[in-house]
Amino acid sequence: MESKKFILQEQDIPKAWYNIMADMPVKPRPLLSPATKKPLSAEDLFPLFSKEVSRQEFNMTDPFIEIPEPVRDLYRIYRPTPLVRARGLEKALGTRAHIYFKNESVSPVGSHKLNSAIPQAFYAKEEGVTNLTTETGAGQWGAALSMAANHFGLNLAVYMVKVSYNQKPYRRSIMETYGAEVVASPSMSTKAGRAIITNHPNYQGSLGTAISEAVELAMSTPNCKYALGSVMNHVCLHQTVIGLEAEKQMEMAGEYPDIVIGCFGGGSNFSGITFPFMRHNIAGKANSRFIAAEPQSCPKLTRGVMQYDFGDEAGYTPLIPMYTLGHNFTPANIHAGGLRYHGAGAIVSALSEQGMLEAMDIPQNETFAAAHIFARAEGIIPAPESSHAIAAAIREARRANEEGTAPVILFNLSGHGLIDMAAYDQYHAGDLVDYAIPQQEIDDNIAQLPKLI
Amino acid sequence: MESKKFILQEQDIPKAWYNIMADMPVKPRPLLSPATKKPLSAEDLFPLFSKEVSRQEFNMTDPFIEIPEPVRDLYRIYRPTPLVRARGLEKALGTRAHIYFKNESVSPVGSHKLNSAIPQAFYAKEEGVTNLTTETGAGQWGAALSMAANHFGLNLAVYMVKVSYNQKPYRRSIMETYGAEVVASPSMSTKAGRAIITNHPNYQGSLGTAISEAVELAMSTPNCKYALGSVMNHVCLHQTVIGLEAEKQMEMAGEYPDIVIGCFGGGSNFSGITFPFMRHNIAGKANSRFIAAEPQSCPKLTRGVMQYDFGDEAGYTPLIPMYTLGHNFTPANIHAGGLRYHGAGAIVSALSEQGMLEAMDIPQNETFAAAHIFARAEGIIPAPESSHAIAAAIREARRANEEGTAPVILFNLSGHGLIDMAAYDQYHAGDLVDYAIPQQEIDDNIAQLPKLI
DSSP: OOOEEEOOOGGGSOSEEEOGGGTOSSOOOOOBOTTTOOBOOHHHHTTTSOHHHHHHHTOOSOSEEEOOHHHHHHHTTTOSOOEEEOHHHHHHHTOOSEEEEEEGGGSTTSBTTHHHHHHHHHHHHHTTOOEEEEEESSSHHHHHHHHHHHHTTOEEEEEEEHHHHHHOHHHHHHHHHTTOEEEEESOTTSHHHHHHHHHOTTOOOOHHHHHHHHHHHHHTSTTEEEOOSSSSHHHHHHHTHHHHHHHHHHHHHTOOOSEEEEEOSSSHHHHHHHHHHHHHHHTTSOOOEEEEEEETTSOHHHHOEEEEEESSSSSOSOEEEEEESOTTOOOOOOSOGGGOOSBOOHHHHHHHHTTSOEEEEEOHHHHHHHHHHHHHHHSOOBOHHHHHHHHHHHHHHHHHHHHTOOOEEEEEEOBBOTTOHHHHHHHHTTOOOOOOOOHHHHHHHHHTSOOOO | OOOEEEOOOGGGSOSEEEOGGGTOSSOOOOOBOTTTOOBOOHHHHTTTSOHHHHHHHTOOSOSEEEOOHHHHHHHTTTOSOOEEEOHHHHHHHTOOSEEEEEEGGGSTTSBTTHHHHHHHHHHHHHTTOOEEEEEESSSHHHHHHHHHHHHTTOEEEEEEEHHHHHHOHHHHHHHHHTTOEEEEESOTTSHHHHHHHHHOTTOOOOHHHHHHHHHHHHHTSTTEEEOOSSSSHHHHHHHTHHHHHHHHHHHHHTOOOSEEEEEOSSSHHHHHHHHHHHHHHHTTSOOOEEEEEEETTSOHHHHOEEEEEESSSSSOSOEEEEEESOTTOOOOOOSOGGGOOSBOOHHHHHHHHTTSOEEEEEOHHHHHHHHHHHHHHHSOOBOHHHHHHHHHHHHHHHHHHHHTOOOEEEEEEOBBOTTOHHHHHHHHTTOOOOOOOOHHHHHHHHHTSOOOO
């Protein structure tokens, strides 16, 4: 494990986020109103989101958007994060590939989610908002927003997917320690929740349902906004601090990545690590490959369709142009709770449609096998979500071995797995299940979507 | 939370550990043989520990001992660690004191314990050892040694205090992920364990008992050594990387600490943060105060006696000159499992006897209240152990407020609490208990000790 770390100084924390929409020759399709099917504007989102993130959502012109100083100030708690040349992993794989990972697990909540939680809470506070609502799957986003909301003095209600609420009590407790109110979703506190509980009393929840509940509460509470941890364009924007730092660090290492990999749920960490490198592809200055590593059990990019769909289960959100499995798709209870989402954000979906990226769907057991190799080779126990990126990197390194090549591979370690050890226990016991979705189930869900593309 | 971080580069990782024994005008008393009551030499420890750490244990002459390059190489995974000016905490307390903390929680196992686990595993490997044994309380040391043993290709058996084995399954699982074998202590696998189980079938274990089991297994297994995570002189030596880095970082901040604080179990992180600063006191160049923050329920420095005592429950170890509550003392089941140890290491005990440091015993609820203030002010959820240091820092800041002074306070954040959230839940529910030990119980235990001082 002679792994080498590349360390930046505080002044190297990016001063602006990278907005890939400005550089895309073909822009993402617009969000549509569910009622009129007409394109929405930033103003249409003001009731739901803070004004500034609503504007960012629609900004197709500015390639860089300044990071406010109070946001950079809070980033300093954990940024810049290290880039590591994973020589231990290379050795374990016997590969000539050079493997690097960006380590976002060093944040105080253990994942990359603070990168967007901080600006979202900041803008809300600036605009006089007093209350926020959000959803969380495994609890990574909820923990991050709890920390940020507490810092800016905002109240926060978090709808946590029920299966995670019961399986991951530590993450609930982390949110409560930061002062947030945590509710298991589906709950009786919203119409959307009551409807589901009435029809499916034992339903264990999904991100789609939790989003419906959080949106409904925000819309019915005075001076309250909703904050989302992935999918939306502004979230992808905020996450680009990951790739912008990594770009400088790869320069320090004297290399440029041939392959850039992120795990894929709604797109937040994937966008963060890839977009800053993708801009050099768009400009014709580089020819890297970009790989979205998604769970076999929730394969929106590999097996979904490009269509307008809701971001949530109840249909409260705008219609988003996305690769989707259908907003009623119920993902299996895999341990990578942060990847259990039916669709991909608008930007990633457009880039995928345009052939700018590849997707790979990976069985659960393969991701834990990869996590084990990584933990023993690099000393860091990865989150189940991040393990998808590791598994993809290992696939690529092994393929390179077979082909006799030596690519430079960069992946994002989006979080550590110290609060997910129950999943590791199941893996050790041989009790983890792989879930391959029957095509009929996907087809049935997709058949219910409006045909707008 | 405009907290400021001071970041070092990889080349700033110390090249040598600081050996305070070389500078102490009055040396610690020697270890004694239990059989002959005669002073021991390094060679006497060779059957138990690796030769190099045995030599370090008795080194009274070299103020600096070189860190082997493979050890520094592994330190690079997480070192140098940040020093943070805790402006958020200062603001929350309304204090003019300047408060700094050294953040050892950024290591991949979440605590400072790797600082000694890595060299101990390295030396064992260098000397041809194939198997290690150790004990662990809350699991921090066991996790660290598991990671290091795995890296150097050593087998490892960890005796984990039973109450923690049952309460903290995540830490057990972390050790297993790194490939270690974990046994709940007391166990049937050793004479020491069987004796206790026979007499006290429901005994929930203690560090003293787990040490007995680990020592017994090491002594009865070919090519096997024992590794200890605290107390011993060589462990304190290895931990000085904390304070040596902090010294450079305080220089970057343009300040020098008036008060240096560490939580106190056996002395490892306390020694690490304080000894490099204490050497300037010894040299007459500074006049800092040093505070050991121990649990009210295990107050060896504040209420124990200076006497020769065993390091373990069964009496397998050498006799150590220590402030002790008696090796049969059974600490209450507080959540700061790493501080549940009956004695203080020989160096710290000597320094305490010589008036070089102060001790403070703190009730459990006060430590969690401090942890809450810190988590909300600085964004990091601290380990229950580290929360003792935070509580002591808050006491000092509040006293400074009353006295109208503005001291520079430095404490060590030895670990994060993300795997201890069950303890936070109990605190939120108002269910945490303070344990004040009746003086009679301490007196009874101490009365059983040989009178060698």
